[in-house]
Amino acid sequence: MLIYKGLLLTIALSVTLVSAYCPVDRIEKLGYCIFRVHCRGTVNNITLPAHCQGSPNHPVRVDLTITEAVDRFDDNLVNTDFLDAITTLRISGTWPTTTVEIPLLQYTSNVENLYLIGNNFEQISGNSFSELGRLENLDLSHNRLTTVEGLFQFDSNPMLKRLSLAYNSISDLPSDIFDELTSLVELDLSHNNIQDLTQEPFSNLTNLEILRLATTQSEI
Known part of the structure; x- marks a missing residue:
């Protein structure tokens, strides 16, 4: 079984201006502290469960896809704790x-x-x-x-x-x-x-x- 260190974030970008959200039905739990998340527009309103935060005993992996991103897709971030845990980050798409x-x-x-x-x-x-x-x-x-x-x-x-x-x-x-x-x-x-x-x-x-x-x- 693979042990994942930190957080894996994959971002796919486009610049269509749309309402931004990370719907609950697009947050998928793949294993213990392993998640796949799909957001539109911005990275926002994502909070990991308490047992997956701040403990080296529970390595975390989050695969996050952002589509139809706005120009500043990180604007108005409410919670940045999960971003600080990222160890692998992929960003690809079309920029303005x-x-x-x-x-x-x-x-x-x-x-x-x-x-x-x-x-x-x-x-x-x-x-x-x-x-x-x-x-x-x-x-x-x-x-x-x-x-x-x-x-x-x-x-x-x-x-x-x-x-x-x-x-x-x-x-x-x-x-x-x-x-x-x-x-x-x-x-x-x-x-x-x-x-x-x-x-x-x-x-x-x-x-x-x-x-x-x-x-x-x-x-x-």
Whole structure:
């Protein structure tokens, strides 16, 4: 039997403006402290049973799907306790702009795995990940990112081990872009438009074991 640590949150986004709710009949209990939840519009009004809150003796898993999300799908949150328990977070869908902030992440300081795949992002606000000091795996692949400048700055020493920026439109890497990521073991930069790549951005990656550059337009 699998033991689940923390909370698993899967968010599917669209931007149709609709009434937002998480109906009781769409909250399904799959096992002891294991839930599947479907919300429309926003993440709101979700409270876990008392025996599933705040106790390491009862690992919690919540699979949360949000459809027809509004622009700020975390507005007017009443209870953020369950967000703080999340260890794996997936967000995918259609966003109203190509330059985005993800304010929900300020409530998910314990997240270890974050997947933001295929959202057509061109730019993510530079402080979006700053509070995710426990983040180990970050996947930003299959977007349209043109820059990652200032994106990998954290309020505490980051634990990031795997970072994927594959299948984007990145053309330049600032020399200090990965300076804080000293724990990084695997970095995927494949399928980008990098034309002038030097060793300088990688000089602080002392634990790096895997670097993928396939079909980029430059060699180190």
